[in-house]
Amino acid sequence: MTLLEFSRGTMLHIALIVFVFGVLWRLVTTFMLGWRKRKSEWRTSAGQSAVKGAIAVGNRSWPHPEFLNRTAFGEAVGYGYHIGLFAIVLLGAPHVVFWKNLFGINASWWPTIPSGIISVVSVVTIFLLLIATIRRYMPPPLRRISNFDDWFTLVILFTLMITGVMAVFGIGGRYELILAAHIIAFNVLLIWFPFSKLMHAFYILPARFFIGYTHAKKGAST
Amino acid sequence: MNTATQTYSGKAAPEDRLSPSEREERAMAEFAHHFGAYTATNLESCIHCGMCADACHYYIATEDPKYTPILKAEPFKQAYRRESGAFAPFFKLFGLKKKVTTEQLEEWQELLFDSCSQCGRCSLICPMGIEVAEMIEIGRRGMAAAGLAPKPLMDRAKHQAETGQPEESDRPYSEVLQDIARDHDLNVALDKDKADILLCLPRTDLEQNPESVAAMIKIFNKLGVSYTFRSDALIAENYGYYAGSRGLQKRITKRITDAAKKLGAKLVIVPECGHAYTALRWQAAEILGEELPFRVRHVTEFLAEQLEAGKLKLSKVNGESFAFHDPCQLVRKGGIMDAPRQLMDAMGVNLLEMHNKKGFSFCCGGGGGVNDLDSARELRSRAQQLKLREIDDTGAKRFLTSCSDCRVSFNEAGEHYDWNKKTESLIELVATQIKE
């Protein structure tokens, strides 16, 4: 068995099993830890609050202008690499083909972006991730609250990004090995996902909803 | 010089002689009380982006990373990860999250009390939508349970739970109230057996701002509503909330709710005091575990309703410019956004808004019990400087707020920085502008 076969065969299968198992484990536990029944007199009905909660899920993506003078740079970098990652992962032709094959769908409507543009986006994204890493190390608050989770996640992301770019540009070794390394890094990401901060991809929805909902009930700022 | 380096070992209340392991057990017990799906979602969501630091006035004023809000919640988070989270058994088994120790709690005392005014600004900046302030509040509750809440807060909470007032006073506060009424030629409804409205007062105002007390009496007399003060439930503050003790907060809350029930009151009015509003409006029903048979309103909220109903008529002030400080507990966390502005509008106040207004207003620097901590004095004044600058930047001649605790903080800051403004009460202004 070649490394490439292993990476997209056995290892991918195991990674997906771990991912699905771990993500559901963590989410199900979280939501089954019991709910408080609140008894205060609310300003806003439950229905309306739920609507505001749903709005908060989207709204929180847009920072309040009051904070921007201090956070604009961090927001821009964060936004930048998130958009970059999503563009590459969801619109890069090889990735689209991968997803279609993985999910067994024939989504002919799924658009792709020319790989030339993806390459530029990739390099920019790596650069932004680098800035994000430096920021995590440089400004004291970030460094103070960073732990293994943050650093290891960054290591995986860098490996993933760099092997991806190497595969596209054909540098650093034989394509199938680089591709295998790229897929292995992705598998490691899948396995690491449920146990790490990457879970924010799921938690972001309920967390934002809850703050929108509970604050709306009190009429407080969201 | 840096308050941050102080340690608080042994600073707990003297009668509190718990062994370290007892403290740990009690803190854990309190933390466990707060475990649940809601707190779990909040704790699981943190991406360590550090943005909450940029919302916190203590961090902005000092740039000291330990004031990063989410870091203040660490003991609770740690307890959660170890005992309640999805992978808790592994965190415990492999020691990935250490047990919350007494030393750690002692280290966190400063972070949870001196450097957090419970203002809730961090909850607004969090891109994940984490209720950071509430997580910190739970941290405080664990500290109180472990007997590690700062002595000034805990002593007052205990005293208030026992006697109804946080500290000994020369005379009972009901007498003080009557004196103030007499001094202002006002009739005051005190200790009536039946009334629609129960009024409370900030102890601070009774001691330091008799004009404010008089304003309350004058306004409610003028409105001609059925109200009363009760000497057994006069003080609005709740030091149990400041200290983080659920038990004491509940006992203090019960004084007011029991009195209101006995009166058959339909409404309890919280005076110009921010945290009293949080304690009574949003936490009383939760901490008592029952729905309250009366409504709770802040005095500005109530007056705005009266204004709208045409029962309150106000005359215009001369065109002087005012700045207004939005008290965190009333506005950002309490949801009273418009009431103070409706009142000011009715009085023709030329309001010059601050850069950070309404829900985004910076804390006065002394809320959440910070005013009562001598150990927090230096940090407090650095944060206050930030606020004073914003007020000055509006160019306003006069300065208003509607929280007596904020007033205490601004008065202290004014003295410290030789500030050219006096902090005035919105209610006092309303009282002077009320039409005969």
Next chain:
Amino acid sequence: MSTSNRKERPTIGQIMDENGVGRRRFLKYCAGITALMAMPPGMTAAFAQQLRAARRPTVIYMPFQECTGCLESLTRSFAPSLESLIFETISLDYNHTLQAAAGHAAEEARHEAMKEAWGEYILICDGSIPTKLDGIYGASAGHSFVDQLHEAAEGAAAIVAVGVCASYGGVGAAYPNPTGAVGVSDIIKNKPIINVPGCPPIPEVMTGTLVSFLASGVPELDKHLRPKAFFGNTIHDRCYRRRFYDTGLFAESFDDEGARNGWCLYKLGCRGPTTYNACATIKWNGGTSWPVESGHGCLGCSEPDFWDQGGFYEPVTSKLFNDTGQIAGAAAAGVAVGAAAALAANRRKKKLSGQVDKETSS
């Protein structure tokens, strides 16, 4: 005895002369070969000289579990016809497909030739070697292929495995590989082996490899023992459709506009990116065309296990596992374990918080 015999053999140069092949034509041929192998132009003269000096070698061609496709390809190598001439000049002493003799006579001829050139001959193999059940799946003249290979390899100077089957097992080794088929290099470990994989290999690559071996011995090989000169680049790297990949223009099906416009076949399963071969540069049928040019993606036939890399019309990154509900099972298990963890946590919460709740309720 064998050495003296060898010396009597004419050199390739002598044979060329006898057949009236001029020096100019021979040089031209050598220039062609060296160009194919991407040698510097200055090497051509030296290469020609070495090749002329090489003595006519003895070649034993052993077919195993094969389809004769490789031999078909080899014998159909087009111009320069000189190549076929060279193969006529080599002493192809045994190939039971081509030779007139059969049965015991053929076997005898082989043993004779081997004995004569012991330690000197080149062994060419095609077809995979079945190893299961002591190699019973493939035998001729009463001997299993495994035994035959061992025997023939022992006296060989070098072995050239022609075709992907002889190189890596090929289709015979495809899942579930019922005969236990393997390539030559899986069995023979103590001889120089050159793999010339493909299904079939490009004729020019086969002859080029042989000629270069004659001229200068075992060429530089990659980790799969393929001559780097021919297998140094991927199809994708040299593909004339590469620019469409780079600009993101893909055929989505074999009858869409992209296919008609000759866009990249990546999405239709082309194995170009992971396949090392010279198809994109040498092409087939004397440089006429090659699979991608004819509109079909590369199958990756020069790669080990190419048969088991997912469907030929699935892209190179496609999943290579058959999930028979394991992931759904993991989901169910995740929910169950999550629920159990929550119940345990809630019990723990009750136990931990018991004390303080009693206190506050008092």
